[in-house]
Amino acid sequence: MTDSTWQLLLDSLWPMIHGAITGTIPLALSSFAIGLVLALALALMRLSRRRWLSSIARVYISLVRGTPLLVQLFVIFYGLPSLGVVIDPWPSAIIAFSINVGGYAAEVIRAAILSVPKGQWEAAYMIGMSHRRALTRIILPQAARVSVPPLSNTFISLVKDTSLASLILVTELFREAQQVAAFSGQFMALYLEAALLYWVICLVLSSGQSVLEKRLDRYVAH
């Protein structure tokens, strides 16, 4: 590689990091937070004894998991305007990613809730708890521990998937890379640089996952 390529990589590093800090990371964090709330609601609907509630959740999850994220994103940003609903790039991206995380994380949370032994519900009822209180104080804290590894996977996937937002004009890490690449013609170098930055972000997240797992494992035999 020539000196000018090195210089280009160095010059483009800050715009990309800036894109990560102002685009990729807040996009991933906010979508994940909204998606988790949605997922918890869907998981509880799936577990509900009311058939119609669980059916709605089942169809939602099936739709989200059965269609490409890029298509979901395009339907919201490019499709809805034809119905008179125009949403800006940023909110469009957050809506699409939240809906997507909701579908995937719902199944994780549902499985985690089911993994808590039935005796825990019974003990909670025994001490006089209502269903809701048993869920929030006894079942969900135990389900949380079980769901940290799979939810971390969901989050890490989401961080990488936010690169799709570049296709609806959201300025984030990958869009910065694309712009410099198109301008300079150095596609290989710049896309590898972008890949490296995503990798670094995911490494940080993975170590965060280990810390969280250790914290939540304090009450389990090793």
Added chain:
Amino acid sequence: MSPTDQTPSAPALLTVRGLQKSFGANQVLTSVDLTVARGTVLALIGPSGSGKTTVLRCLNGLEIADGGTISVVGADDARHAPVTIDFAAAHGSRTGVPKKALTNLRDQSGMVFQHYNLFPHKTVLENVMEGPVVVQRRPQAEVREEALQLLERVGLGDKRDSYPFELSGGQQQRVGIVRALALRPTLLLFDEPTSALDPELVGDVLRLIKELAAEGWTMVIVTHELEFAREVATEVAFVDGGTIVEHGDPKEMLRNPKHERTRQFLHRLLFPF
């Protein structure tokens, strides 16, 4: 006729009439009648699948019976107000039973489970305090004091900050008993409290239950420990085929069962091979 019927001086704390329960096509309880006077220690014995555990679970609403009635005459305070539930009217559905009556029934009893069912994410002290503080809304300091006394009493004062996984089975079960006691129930229910324990740990738990019996607690105990039933229970009921086949004085009944099925069951327990 049960011994309690013969002693009208002791008022019935718990009355069960014609209790029925099916799981799908399998009728587990055909018709159960029970009268438990205050201060009675009733041992429920019987072969596995006889329905004895189901009776116990119906008593605090973990199972909703399909028919029959359960009434508990508790203390005078609001939490233990007398309650009668007619399950035939509820058609075996949880939603058919008035929520308030079910809560009221549950509040009457504290239950000890075969597999302890302690909350693994809470310390020993938190396990004991959860019900009184979070559900009953009693003052935290007062509950803490009482919980520590109870733990001290069962020899686990130094384990207050341990998590359940750090305790032996016998210690976990004693915490389970303390958790039930801390609810200040009128009735204690034990579901095979020693069946999951290693043999050398059974003694500690049985000794504690015996102490509680001596203090006058009213208890219903599902058990396989015939010796224990003979020594601690004031009454024993033999459950088979979803009904109470024989009910009487433990010493008398275990030595000289009147019913053929009771005789066979006791013989199998005494001479397993």
